[in-house]
């Protein structure tokens with residue numbers, strides 16, 4: 248299972264998570280979510296499950312699984 252679950256349709260592409268991730272594990276999709284935003288994507292190989300994205304996101308996009 249991925250370390251972080253992303254609920255893509257909640258993302259509004261504000262970029263907070265990308266700026267705060269200590270491992271530069273977050274990028275944005277090339278396609279669009281239901282609201283017309285590119286959404287956060289986590290590279291599981293880089294992610295250390297620190298929880299910073301969960302803490303930073305104002306829209307509850309992230310769930311940490313471990």
Ligand code: SF4
Nearest residue numbers: 268294295297298300
């Ligand atoms: S849990 Fe930490 S390392 Fe993983 S994507 Fe979120 S901020 Fe980055």
Ligand code: SF4
Nearest residue numbers: 258259261262264304
């Ligand atoms: S902080 Fe949340 S809403 Fe903002 S870009 Fe990241 S996942 Fe999307």
